[in-house]
Amino acid sequence: MKFVDEFRDAELGRAVAGEILSLVEPGRHYKLMEVCGGHTHSIYKYGIDDLLPANVELVHGPGCPVCVIPMGRVDDGIAIAHRDGVIFTCFGDMMRVPGSAGSLLDAKAAGADIRMVYSPLDALRIAKQNPDREVVFFAIGFETTAPSTALTLKRARIEGLRNFSVMCSHVTIVPPLRALLESPDLRLDGFIGPGHVSTVVGARPFEFIPADYGRPVVIAGFEPLDILQAVAMILRQLAEDRCEVENQYKRVVPYEGNLRALEVMAEVFELRPHFEWRGLGFISHSGLKLSEAYADLDAEARFSVPGVRVADPKACQCGEVLKGVIKPWECKVFGTACTPERPIGTCMVSSEGACAAYYNFGRFARERQVV
Amino acid sequence: MTGADTCGSHHCITCGDDGVPLQVVRIDEVRGLALCTHEDGTRETVETALVDAVAPGDVLLVHAGTALTRLEHTP
Numbered sequence: 001m002k003f004v005d006e007f008r009d010a011e012l013g014r015a016v017a018g019e020i021l022s023l024v025e026p027g028r029h030y031k032l033m034e035v036c037g038g039h040t041h042s043i044y045k046y047g048i049d050d051l052l053p054a055n056v057e058l059v060h061g062p063g064c065p066v067c068v069i070p071m072g073r074v075d076d077g078i079a080i081a082h083r084d085g086v087i088f089t090c091f092g093d094m095m096r097v098p099g100s101a102g103s104l105l106d107a108k109a110a111g112a113d114i115r116m117v118y119s120p121l122d123a124l125r126i127a128k129q130n131p132d133r134e135v136v137f138f139a140i141g142f143e144t145t146a147p148s149t150a151l152t153l154k155r156a157r158i159e160g161l162r163n164f165s166v167m168c169s170h171v172t173i174v175p176p177l178r179a180l181l182e183s184p185d186l187r188l189d190g191f192i193g194p195g196h197v198s199t200v201v202g203a204r205p206f207e208f209i210p211a212d213y214g215r216p217v218v219i220a221g222f223e224p225l226d227i228l229q230a231v232a233m234i235l236r237q238l239a240e241d242r243c244e245v246e247n248q249y250k251r252v253v254p255y256e257g258n259l260r261a262l263e264v265m266a267e268v269f270e271l272r273p274h275f276e277w278r279g280l281g282f283i284s285h286s287g288l289k290l291s292e293a294y295a296d297l298d299a300e301a302r303f304s305v306p307g308v309r310v311a312d313p314k315a316c317q318c319g320e321v322l323k324g325v326i327k328p329w330e331c332k333v334f335g336t337a338c339t340p341e342r343p344i345g346t347c348m349v350s351s352e353g354a355c356a357a358y359y360n361f362g363r364f365a366r367e368r369q370v371v
Numbered sequence: 372m373t374g375a376d377t378c379g380s381h382h383c384i385t386c387g388d389d390g391v392p393l394q395v396v397r398i399d400e401v402r403g404l405a406l407c408t409h410e411d412g413t414r415e416t417v418e419t420a421l422v423d424a425v426a427p428g429d430v431l432l433v434h435a436g437t438a439l440t441r442l443e444h445t446p
Contacts, residue, residue, distance in 0.1 A: 091435075119436025121418060141435070144390070148437035151418050196390045199432070199439045222390075252390075252432060252440055260421045261439070 007223030008046075016228040017051040023235035030056045031187060032234055033324055035177065036194035037064030038222050040354050044361035046224040052231065059324035060354035062176045063194055065141045066093045067322060067346040067353045068277045071310040073169055074099030077138050080167065080303045081112040087130060088114045089123040090138035093350040098343060100310040104138075120152035120166075127156070127164035136299045137166045143200045146170040146288060147261035150268035153294050165299040168289050170269065173197050174205050175286035176277060181213045185325055190234040192227065193219035195249045200265075202257025203245050210243040221249040268294050278312060278346055279319025318345035321354050328355040335359055392442055393417060395429045405438070407431065 024030065034040055040060045043049060049058060062068055074097050081088035081104065088104070095104040095116060108114040113133075117123050120137050127135035139149040149166060156164045173194060180186060193206055198219045206217045216237040220230035230248045237243060247253055268291055275287025290298040300307075312318065316338070317331040328334055328347065338344040340356050347353035351360070393407035393415060405425055407417045418437040419425050428445035431438035 118415075119418075121416065121436045144439070145435050147421060147439075148418065148435040151420055151437060196432075196434060196439065199390070252442070254440075258421055258439060264420070 007221065007225040009225065012225055013051065013228060016225065016232055020051075020056065020228065020232050020235060021053055023232060023239050024053050024055060025239070026055075028055060030189050030235065030238070031059055031324075032056065032190045032192060032231060033059045033061045033180075033188050034192040034227070035061040035063045035173070036192075036197065037067065037350065037353060037357075038195070039192055039220065039227060040064070041351055041357045042222050042224065042227055044357040047361075048224055048227055051228065056231065056235070058192075058231075059188065060321065060328075060357075061191075061324060062180070062277065062280060062322045063142070063173070063197075064347070064350050064353050065145070065171060066097055066350035067318065068171065068176075068280070069094070069097055069140060069169060069346060070276045070278045071099050071312065072276065072306075072308055074103065075101070075310060076300070076305040076307060077167060078102070078104060078107045078112070079305050080136055080299060081107050081114050083134070083303055085133050086113065086303075087126060087133050087135045088112065088138065089117045089126060089135060090114070091118075091140065092116045094138060094140060096343065096349050097346050098349075120149050121155075124152050124156055124161070124164060127161050128159075131163060133163060134302075135164050136303075137164070138169065139166050140169045140171075142171055142173050142194070142197045143261075143265070144196045146265050146269065147200060147258070150264045153268050153290070153297055154264065156297060157294070165297050165302050166290065167299040168269070170288040171275060171277070172271075172286055172288065173201070174208070175283045176280055177206075177209065179280060179283050180323060181209070181215070183323060186323055188215060188324070189238060190216040190218070192230045192234070193217045193245070195219060195221050195226075195253065198247075198249070198253045198257065200258050200261045203247050203253065203255045204257070206245050210245060214243055216243050217245045219245070219247045219249050219253055221252065267291065276309065277322075279322040313344055316345035318347045318355075321345075321347050328358040331355065390432045390434045390439065392430050393433045393438075395425050395427050395431060397427060398425060405431070407433065 123137035218230040218233045269288040270291045271285045272287040274282045315333045320326040343349045347355035397406040422438045430443035432440045
């Protein structure tokens with residue numbers, strides 16, 4: 001398949017791995033964070049870790065939108081879903097995220113009308129087909145997904161649909177990165193920047209990382225060669241004592257982003273003063289809510305929600321995993337009490353979560369090393 | 372059940388960074404939508420408001436039902 005096969009070429013992969021080897025300084029340990037869960041998934045799926053020298057460590061960042069949703073928001077969603085006449089819609093993986101008393105999937109089993117959708121447009125279609133029901137879409141995701149929700153809300157407004165609303169839990173990528181960089185227990189040498197988030201926001205929002213924190217950023221695609229090349233580009237910057245934002249994913253990411261997407265987001269959303277991230281706590285101006293112009297389509301205003309903050313389970317170390325302080329297998333419950341079938345923490349839920357990715361692809365390689 | 376099983380793809384569609392190249396089959400100019408096809412032949416309606424005018428045969432990078440960029444254009 002075009003745009004895919006040429007970025008999975010094994011011979012080229014070995015050549016880039018050789019280039020990486022030539023760029024590392026012996027005795028120096030490199031810690032690079034891949035911000036995005038999609039990268040984490042690809043790294044484990046294709047065994048990219050195995051192609052890197054032992055002193056180049058990839059640390060998994062907070063870029064999985066499922067993994068960062070706190071339990072209290074799941075509880076709020078479930079409370080809406082249990083209301084009479086409500087059809088609650090969400091993306092598939094969100095259904096399995098544990099709240100304080102079960103997941104949306106458990107609520108569905110208990111009788112709530114909860115439906116999986118592939119896009120906000122699907123939720124809008126359900127609203128048109130069920131004019132006597134209230135249809136709520138649980139919107140999650142970074143700037144990649146937010147424009148899709150925004151366009152759907154505009155469409156709902158134009159078409160005069162009154163039985164559709166959105167529970168907005170969209171988040172933005174820059175504030176958690178800044179919070180991570182301010183974190184005293186984390187030392188990073190560079191960042192693999194999120195590819196498709198950058199399709200929307202462009203490369204400019206990441207310029208603060210080299211400017212304020214002196215760390216290189218390389219925006220990368222999701223195929224194995226993309227990630228390997230991004231690692232090589234970061235190492236080359238470090239070797240040449242350069243520090244800037246580079247774009248490895250130029251075939252998709254324009255430096256300025258998608259201006260139409262940014263415009264529609266600015267019209268439909270506004271920043272929340274604070275938003276809670278699982279494991280990272282409250283981060284200022286990191287979440288989106290509906291703007292005044294669209295407030296009547298805000299599910300949280302239309303339905304009363306508990307809005308209670310729920311602490312993460314004590315055994316769960318998703319916070320440390322999300323900050324890259326520990327590796328997934330270093331969590332006390334990894335692979336024992338917490339598995340993709342019965343997740344305790346959100347990092348084990350989505351296939352982009354560091355724990356699930358490692359559980360599904362990486363643990364066998366580690367077992368081999370132990371033996 | 373893994374996330375991938377749930378979503379029917381390698382990546383979870385929930386992920387902010389899931390993007391799929393789809394080929395345009397037909398355009399609904401009035402509603403700003405395009406009927407697109409996956410490599411396996413399954414079809415999906417895609418919002419095209421964020422990209423320049425699309426034509427049948429174009430390849431779009433689609434996330435959560437919305438085209439984010441045009442990968443290939445048929446003039």
